[in-house]
Amino acid sequence: MSHDGWSNFLAAMAGSSPILPVQPEPGKARVNAYQQRAAADINNNDLELVQACLQGNDNAFAKLVEIHQPMVGRRMWRFTRNRTDWEELVHDVFVQAYFSLATFRGRGSLAGWLSSIATRVGYHYWKEQARKRARKHIPLDELPECALRQPETINADEAAEILVRLLDTLPPRDRLVITLLYVEGHSIAEAAKLAGWSRVMVRVQAHRARSRLRRQLARLDNPRQP
Amino acid sequence: MNNLQSTSHSNSEVDIIRNLTLRAEAETIPRVQVTARVMQTIAAHTQNMEMEPPLLAFAAGLSAASIAAGVLLVYSWETLNNPLVEIFVSLQGVMP
Numbered sequence: 526m527s528h529d530g531w532s533n534f535l536a537a538m539a540g541s542s543p544i545l546p547v548q549p550e551p552g553k554a555r556v557n558a559y560q561q562r563a564a565a566d567i568n569n570n571d572l573e574l575v576q577a578c579l580q581g582n583d584n585a586f587a588k589l590v591e592i593h594q595p596m597v598g599r600r601m602w603r604f605t606r607n608r609t610d611w612e613e614l615v616h617d618v619f620v621q622a623y624f625s626l627a628t629f630r631g632r633g634s635l636a637g638w639l640s641s642i643a644t645r646v647g648y649h650y651w652k653e654q655a656r657k658r659a660r661k662h663i664p665l666d667e668l669p670e671c672a673l674r675q676p677e678t679i680n681a682d683e684a685a686e687i688l689v690r691l692l693d694t695l696p697p698r699d700r701l702v703i704t705l706l707y708v709e710g711h712s713i714a715e716a717a718k719l720a721g722w723s724r725v726m727v728r729v730q731a732h733r734a735r736s737r738l739r740r741q742l743a744r745l746d747n748p749r750q751p
Numbered sequence: 752m753n754n755l756q757s758t759s760h761s762n763s764e765v766d767i768i769r770n771l772t773l774r775a776e777a778e779t780i781p782r783v784q785v786t787a788r789v790m791q792t793i794a795a796h797t798q799n800m801e802m803e804p805p806l807l808a809f810a811a812g813l814s815a816a817s818i819a820a821g822v823l824l825v826y827s828w829e830t831l832n833n834p835l836v837e838i839f840v841s842l843q844g845v846m847p
Contacts, residue, residue, distance in 0.1 A: 616792065
């Protein structure tokens with residue numbers, strides 16, 4: 526297996542990026558087979574634990590939490606940088622998952638199912654935060670423009686911080702669709718499933734979110750523009 | 752990455768998001784450990800749910816008994832005040 530293939534697979538398992546569809550190249554068909562078998566093994570293990578949990582074995586759920594909390598933690602880190610709120614969100618995702626475990630049909634992966642719950646928990650959090658804030662959005666001119674245009678001049682942690690602050694200027698709905706489509710790289714169908722929206726709504730919302738972001742960036746370039 | 756792409760207007764805002772995202776991929780994310788707290792919360796919820804049925808049954812029984820008692824009370828009150836009752840009582844000694 527090539528280094529790239531294993532890197533992609535391990536990164537996907539660690540939750541740092543979604544599993545990308547790999548076009549089989551000549552001689553590399555075995556890479557896909559290994560990946561698929563490993564993913565199937567993980568899925569089977571999850572299914573066994575889910576079944577054990579539904580039969581009353583709470584230790585099985587504790588194991589599921591241990592397995593998936595890095596992925597959920599990484600996901601919820603996109604929704605807040607406040608450590609206390611972040612841990613609370615991760616906790617809420619798993620508690621909700623426990624009490625709705627009977628609805629998991631096993632058709633997709635448990636990680637995908639948890640991602641849907643995480644998205645809804647995070648979105649609810651953004652809406653709550655927007656309600657609490659005195660002003661709706663943080664003005665874009667408070668962000669460093671050179672970092673926005675040339676992220677290679679800053680390190681990864683700074684880039685992540687600026688990305689969160691940039692997205693924080695958007696209303697919750699816009700922020701969610703931008704995050705799902707352009708930060709996490711989901712397709713329209715996947716984003717619709719995660720957010721619990723229709724595909725049409727995702728498209729419309731994406732268009733509005735991009736327009737809003739474009740207007741804000743234009744104001745950054747031209748501060749006199751209303 | 753299978754994203755929504757639009758060629759009808761500028762993608763600079765999308766490029767900014769994507770470039771920042773790419774740069775941020777290597778960020779250090781703290782470790783989270785919520786297993787114990789999650790299991791505590793679940794145990795607490797489960798315990799509350801287990802206590803509910805006996806309480807509900809008690810409340811249901813109490814309200815049923817109250818309704819029955821109320822109906823009897825109303826009936827008794829009406830018979831006490833109903834003049835026809837006196838006639839029937841007086842006829843009890845006459846009728847076979």
